[in-house]
Amino acid sequence: MLDYDDEAANYDATRGGVPRAEAAARAVLGLVPPAARTLLDIGCGTGLVTQRIAGGRPGLRVLGSDAAHGMARLARQRVGAVVLADARRLPLSDAAVDAVTAVWLLHLLRAEGAVRAVVAQAARVLRPGGVFVTTVDKDAAHDVGSDIDEAFAPYVAPSPSDGTERIIEYGAAHGLDAVGSAVFRGHGQGRTPLRTAHGVRCGYYASRLVLPGTAGERLAQVLTALPEPDRRRADPEYRLLAFRRR
Numbered sequence: 001m002l003d004y005d006d007e008a009a010n011y012d013a014t015r016g017g018v019p020r021a022e023a024a025a026r027a028v029l030g031l032v033p034p035a036a037r038t039l040l041d042i043g044c045g046t047g048l049v050t051q052r053i054a055g056g057r058p059g060l061r062v063l064g065s066d067a068a069h070g071m072a073r074l075a076r077q078r079v080g081a082v083v084l085a086d087a088r089r090l091p092l093s094d095a096a097v098d099a100v101t102a103v104w105l106l107h108l109l110r111a112e113g114a115v116r117a118v119v120a121q122a123a124r125v126l127r128p129g130g131v132f133v134t135t136v137d138k139d140a141a142h143d144v145g146s147d148i149d150e151a152f153a154p155y156v157a158p159s160p161s162d163g164t165e166r167i168i169e170y171g172a173a174h175g176l177d178a179v180g181s182a183v184f185r186g187h188g189q190g191r192t193p194l195r196t197a198h199g200v201r202c203g204y205y206a207s208r209l210v211l212p213g214t215a216g217e218r219l220a221q222v223l224t225a226l227p228e229p230d231r232r233r234a235d236p237e238y239r240l241l242a243f244r245r246r
Helices: 004-014 017-029 048-056 069-079 114-125 147-155 164-173 193-202 215-224
Strands: 038-042 061-066 082-084 097-102 126-136 176-185 237-245
Touching: 017 048, 017 176, 017 237, 038 048, 038 114, 048 061, 048 069, 061 069, 069 082, 097 114, 114 126, 114 164, 114 176, 126 164, 126 176, 147 193, 147 215, 164 176, 164 237, 193 215
Parallel strands: 038 061, 038 097, 061 082, 097 126
Antiparallel strands: 126 237, 176 237
């Protein structure tokens, strides 16, 4: 699993940067009601998306939270109001905000009960009628029918932690009803075989792949042998779900 304190300095440059962040923020804001006045972005990372959510909706007071010191430190430079917090134990009172967002977070949470706990916390801090907006099926979005996907296929984890049906089930258990969805392009996230092989060796795909023993090295070797190893394959299309608090 990645150390996100170490990743913070290079995170934006290797994850599509501003174009991807702007696409994400536009899609999120399309699902947040105009009447919302307060929004908590959990797992805000470097704050690149959070900053654009705030900038895209004048009058919306935006707070970020992240569990990694390095990420939170960068986010504070962009957003200001950022707390260091585990998303399973948010330091907010009940019914504190009008909206909660979680972009590219739930797929990372593989520990038993972690995703359910995050959904429960999002529901707890939402006011009645408030919305929770989250990405779902994040890793599956990268399946674009490429030769990289074929190489990955034997190692793909059978049950993603952010699967759509699972998140709908968790939401319903905590008073959240699914009310909408949106998709946005992951600009700059089309994978090349060489960068993907590097990512496999560095543990970037721990949430996506099961690689026991030497399987990771074997997969990396298969990837480096693919044709046109420096050519980007198609960008992914990420999906958001919106839930309303009863």
